Amino acid sequence: MLVNMRYTEHLVLSGIVNGAFLFILYMTFHIDVFRAELIVPLLMTFYIFSILPDIDHQKSHASGILNLFLIYLFGSSAFDFYNTFNPFDLAKIIIAIAIFIVHAKYSENSYLHRKFPHTFTFGIVACLLLYFLANSILVCMVGAISFFTHILSDGYVIRAIEKDRTLWRLVGSKITAIKNKIPKRKGF
Numbered sequence: 001m002l003v004n005m006r007y008t009e010h011l012v013l014s015g016i017v018n019g020a021f022l023f024i025l026y027m028t029f030h031i032d033v034f035r036a037e038l039i040v041p042l043l044m045t046f047y048i049f050s051i052l053p054d055i056d057h058q059k060s061h062a063s064g065i066l067n068l069f070l071i072y073l074f075g076s077s078a079f080d081f082y083n084t085f086n087p088f089d090l091a092k093i094i095i096a097i098a099i100f101i102v103h104a105k106y107s108e109n110s111y112l113h114r115k116f117p118h119t120f121t122f123g124i125v126a127c128l129l130l131y132f133l134a135n136s137i138l139v140c141m142v143g144a145i146s147f148f149t150h151i152l153s154d155g156y157v158i159r160a161i162e163k164d165r166t167l168w169r170l171v172g173s174k175i176t177a178i179k180n181k182i183p184k185r186k187g188f
């Protein structure tokens with residue numbers, strides 16, 4: 001059954017699952033997550049990844065956070081560019097505008113058409129990016145748990161897998177089409 005959950009409900013459920021996971025880690029391996037260098041990225045990851053799939057909905061909390069971040073990126077880069085004329089800041093301004101436009105066009109005002117962010121392919125890509133950013137397996141695991149809990153509590157696991165399969169079949173057929181276009185070399 002498909003469920004439309006509020007972001008607060010997603011956070012509560014994900015908080016319970018992550019809390020249990022970290023508690024078991026603490027009891028078995030004595031990993032202390034309350035160290036300053038760990039607790040901040042863990043909390044940020046928990047918050048963002050628990051609501052991340054709903055970025056495909058225009059009026060979701062996740063989209064609100066994305067837009068706030070883009071406004072911040074645009075504002076701070078414009079300020080820096082005004083002061084230093086660094087082309088790197090100009091690139092950041094263009095990226096912020098581009099993401100804003102793509103998101104506004106891609107996201108929809110309905111949960112009937114849950115999109116790519118509600119697939120496990122998206123979840124894995126997001127977790128890989130997170131791993132490169134945070135460089136921590138534990139943070140990455142909390143990201144994966146938060147993402148999975150979201151899809152699970154949406155009642156969307158089976159549909160997400162179906163979407164993943166359709167997606168990969170499409171990728172497979174595109175690769176075969178490209179391969180077939182490349183002329184085969186004749187043997188000597």
Ligand SMILES: [Zn+2]
Nearest residue numbers: 053054150154
């Ligand atoms: Zn959702």
